[in-house]
Amino acid sequence: DARVTQTPRHKVTEMGQEVTMRCQPILGHNTVFWYRQTMMQGLELLAYFRNRAPLDDSGMPKDRFSAEMPDATLATLKIQPSEPRDSAVYFCASGGGGLFFGEGSRLTVL
Amino acid sequence: QQQVKQSPQSLIVQKGGISIINCAYENTAFDYFPWYQQFPGKGPALLIAIRPDVSEKKEGRFTISFNKSAKQFSLHIMDSQPGDSATYFCAASKAGSARQLTFGSGTQLTVLP
Numbered sequence: 001d002a003r004v005t006q007t008p009r010h011k012v013t014e015m016g017q018e019v020t021m022r023c024q025p026i027l028g029h030n031t032v033f034w035y036r037q038t039m040m041q042g043l044e045l046l047a048y049f050r051n052r053a054p055l056d057d058s059g060m061p062k063d064r065f066s067a068e069m070p071d072a073t074l075a076t077l078k079i080q081p082s083e084p085r086d087s088a089v090y091f092c093a094s095g096g097g098g099l100f101f102g103e104g105s106r107l108t109v110l
Numbered sequence: 111q112q113q114v115k116q117s118p119q120s121l122i123v124q125k126g127g128i129s130i131i132n133c134a135y136e137n138t139a140f141d142y143f144p145w146y147q148q149f150p151g152k153g154p155a156l157l158i159a160i161r162p163d164v165s166e167k168k169e170g171r172f173t174i175s176f177n178k179s180a181k182q183f184s185l186h187i188m189d190s191q192p193g194d195s196a197t198y199f200c201a202a203s204k205a206g207s208a209r210q211l212t213f214g215s216g217t218q219l220t221v222l223p
Contacts, residue, residue: 004153031209043154043199043213056210091153095209098144101153 002026004102006092012108018080021105023092024073031095032075034060034067037104038088046090049075082109113137114202116214123221129187131217133200136181140202144211145174145185148197157198158185190221
């Protein structure tokens with residue numbers, strides 16, 4: 001059963017700490033997206049990759065967020081330093097036709 | 111600028127009734143319109159999608175109606191069931207955008223038993 005796998009599922013950290021979220025896209029999918037979901041803003045696109053190359057990260061605060069795809073099986077989203085306003089659920093999605101989401105990483109920054 | 115507007119924000123329907131969720135878009139370059147279903151604690155899951163060359167697409171109890179001239183599309187859930195209770199998102203993307211979706215704000219559907 002092919003699916004997008006995200007880790008960690010839950011993360012509680014203190015303000016100022018570094019947070020790294022990981023995503024394993026569905027094998028064979030060549031596009032990977034990072035979305036953030038909050039009650040106030042809904043689903044926001046942060047960044048996306050095609051064939052591991054970053055195509056658009058305009059939705060991402062550049063000073064603290066970074067997204068990389070070191071190989072075809074791993075995408076990472078890093079926040080350094082984290083702030084309370086970063087508290088949200090972060091979703092990774094991969095596409096090869098339709099777009100398939102992982103179950104998300106719920107981040108709480110105290 | 112919100113490019114996809116979704117309504118209503120919440121919807122309560124009796125079991126067996128019809129649930130209708132509406133979306134309107136502004137960008138005429140959009141050419142792919144999916145609907146996603148999200149249960150609490152889960153990621154959005156693709157439910158059904160349509161392209162503007164057809165006016166309607168039906169899959170089981172779920173139907174998308176598409177009005178290109180009005181730039182509107184809607185999701186109809188026939189014979190709604192309590193298991194359909196979830197948040198529904200419409201979305202849109204442009205050709206060649208690698209499925210870079212712009213999402214609506216979501217509709218929380220509750221189907222009463």
